[in-house]
Amino acid sequence: MMLWPAVTLIGFLVLTALVIAMGTRSTARYEAERAQTVERPRHGSAEPVRAAA
Structure with a gap:
């Protein structure tokens, strides 16, 4: 009698653990x-921006 609710819960x-594991791997x-794209230098030179008066 309690077999199918137990199977459903397990x-x-x-499946919840599988989704969490896949999401963790994808996020990493x-x-x-x-991080690799941030470490690369950007093209062009950086110029200071003046505030409008």
């Missing part, structure tokens, strides 16, 4: 790629 928890990869 399946839900397993995104942050690593973003």
Whole structure:
């Protein structure tokens, strides 16, 4: 009688853990790629910006 609710709960928890693991891996990869692009120097020279009076 309690078999199917237990199977449903365990399946839900397993799928939730899978989604969290995939999201964590994807986020780590995104942050690593973003860190590489930030370290690269930008083209052109930086010029100071004056405030409008």
